[in-house]
Amino acid sequence: MNCEQMQELLDRAIDQELTEAEWKAFNAHIAECPSCHEEWEAAQEVRAFLSQAELPEVPQAAKDGWRLAVRRDARRKMMTRITAAAAAVLVLTVGVTAATRKTESMPAIHGISVEMDSADLAPNTAMVASARMSVVSGEEAYSAIEDLVAEYDGVIEGDTVDTYGRTLTVSMPKANADDFSAALSSVDPEASIGEIPETDEETVSFALTLSIAE
Amino acid sequence: MQTNEEKLIKRAVRGDSSAFSVLMAAHERQMYGVCLRMFGERNVADAQDGLQEAMIRVWRAIGRFEGKSAFSTWVYRITVNACLDELRRRKSRPATSMDQLVDDGWTPKDTSAGPEQKAIQSEKSRALKQAVNELPEDMRAVIMMRDIDGYSYEEIADVLGINVGTVKSRISRARGKLRQAIMKNRELFDTDLV
Numbered sequence: 001m002n003c004e005q006m007q008e009l010l011d012r013a014i015d016q017e018l019t020e021a022e023w024k025a026f027n028a029h030i031a032e033c034p035s036c037h038e039e040w041e042a043a044q045e046v047r048a049f050l051s052q053a054e055l056p057e058v059p060q061a062a063k064d065g066w067r068l069a070v071r072r073d074a075r076r077k078m079m080t081r082i083t084a085a086a087a088a089v090l091v092l093t094v095g096v097t098a099a100t101r102k103t104e105s106m107p108a109i110h111g112i113s114v115e116m117d118s119a120d121l122a123p124n125t126a127m128v129a130s131a132r133m134s135v136v137s138g139e140e141a142y143s144a145i146e147d148l149v150a151e152y153d154g155v156i157e158g159d160t161v162d163t164y165g166r167t168l169t170v171s172m173p174k175a176n177a178d179d180f181s182a183a184l185s186s187v188d189p190e191a192s193i194g195e196i197p198e199t200d201e202e203t204v205s206f207a208l209t210l211s212i213a214e
Numbered sequence: 215m216q217t218n219e220e221k222l223i224k225r226a227v228r229g230d231s232s233a234f235s236v237l238m239a240a241h242e243r244q245m246y247g248v249c250l251r252m253f254g255e256r257n258v259a260d261a262q263d264g265l266q267e268a269m270i271r272v273w274r275a276i277g278r279f280e281g282k283s284a285f286s287t288w289v290y291r292i293t294v295n296a297c298l299d300e301l302r303r304r305k306s307r308p309a310t311s312m313d314q315l316v317d318d319g320w321t322p323k324d325t326s327a328g329p330e331q332k333a334i335q336s337e338k339s340r341a342l343k344q345a346v347n348e349l350p351e352d353m354r355a356v357i358m359m360r361d362i363d364g365y366s367y368e369e370i371a372d373v374l375g376i377n378v379g380t381v382k383s384r385i386s387r388a389r390g391k392l393r394q395a396i397m398k399n400r401e402l403f404d405t406d407l408v
C-alpha cells in the first residue's frame with residue numbers, strides 16, 4: 001500500500017468500515033510511514049474530540065424563549081386575522097355572556113366569547129376560533145380593551161351601541177395586530193386554532209363588538 | 215397501546231401548546247446542542263433564536279409528522295435545517311468574536327487527567343474548536359451529524375436533501391481540515407508528551 005491508497009481508505013477506517021484484509025494493509029502501511037502514522041493519529045484525536053463533545057445545558061432564557069414563542073403562535077393562530085383582496089378587514093365579535101341584562105351600564109358577566117363574524121370575510125378566508133375571556137363586568141371588558149388598543153398604537157374610530165351591544169371600530173398598524181390579538185386572547189390558552197392569512201396593508205381595521213347575551 | 219410520546223404528539227397536533235412543551239422538553243437539549251454547534255462561531259443568543267425557530271417549525275409541522283421515522287429523528291432534521299436556513303439568511307452579517315467564555319457545544323467531557331495533560335488537552339480542544347468554527351456551515355453540519363450524533367451517510371443525505379456522494383466528500387474534507395489543525399500544532403502538543 002502507498003500513501004495515496006491509505007488516504008483513500010482513511011474515511012472508511014475512521015468509520016470502522018474496513019474489511020479485515022484492508023485493515024491489515026492499512027496498519028502495515030502506517031507502521032512504516034511516519035506521515036501517514038501521524039495523520040491516522042490526528043484522525044483518531046479528532047474523532048475522540050468530536051465523540052466526547054458534551055451536550056450543553058440549555059440556558060433558562062432559551063427554555064423560556066421557545067415556550068413563549070410557541071404559546072404566542074398558538075394564540076395567534078387562534079385569533080386569526082382575515083384579509084380581503086382590497087383592504088384587510090378583521091372582524092371580531094366579542095360576545096359578552098351576561099348573567100343578567102341591564103341597560104344603563106354593561107352587565108356583570110362571567111365571560112366574553114370571541115368569535116369571527118364570517119359575513120364580511122373573503123370566501124377563502126372563512127374559519128376560526130373561539131375563546132373565552134374571564135372578566136368581571138362589561139365595563140371592565142371595555143376598559144381593558146380600550147387600554148389594550150392604546151397599548152398597541154391602535155385608534156378607536158367608532159363606538160356604537162345597539163341591541164347587540166357595543167361595537168368598536170379599531171384601526172391599528174398591521175405590525176401590531178398579531179400581538180394585540182394575542183394579548184386579547186391571552187387569557188384563554190385552550191382555544192382551538194387556525195392558520196393566519198397574510199396581508200400587504202400597513203394598517204388593519206376591525207370591528208370589536210362587546211355584545212350582550214342572555 | 216399508545217406511548218406517552220404518541221399521546222403528547224396527538225394533543226400537540228390538536229393545538230395543545232402545553233402538551234407540546236412537555237413533549238419537547240425531552241428534545242430541547244439535543245436541539246440546543248445542534249443549534250449551538252451550528253452557530254458556534256457566533257453566539258448563544260443566535261443559538262437561542264435557532265432553537266426557537268426550530269421549535270416553532272416543529273410546532274407548526276407536527277400535524278404532518280407521519281411516524282415514518284422516530285420522532286427524535288424528525289425533530290433533529292427540522293432543527294438542522296432551521297439552523298442552516300438561519301445561517302444562510304444571516305450570511306451578510308458579521309460573525310461575533312470567536313473567543314467565548316460560554317459553552318459553545320464543542321466542549322469535551324472533563325477527563326480526570328493530570329494538570330499537564332489537561333493543559334495539552336485544553337489547548338488541543340481550543341485548536342479543534344477553532345478549526346470546527348472555521349468550517350463552512352455545510353461541512354460543520356455533516357461532521358456534527360456523522361461524528362457527534364452518529365447518523366449514517368444515507369440519513370445525512372436524506373436530512374439535508376443532498377446525495378450521498380456529496381455527504382461523503384464533505385465529511386472527508388471536514389475531517390481533513392480538523393486533522394490539519396491538530397498536525398499544524400503537533401510540535402506544540404507533543405513536546406510535553408512522553
Ligand SMILES: [Zn+2]
Pocket residue numbers: 002003004006029033035036037
Ligand atoms: Zn504513507
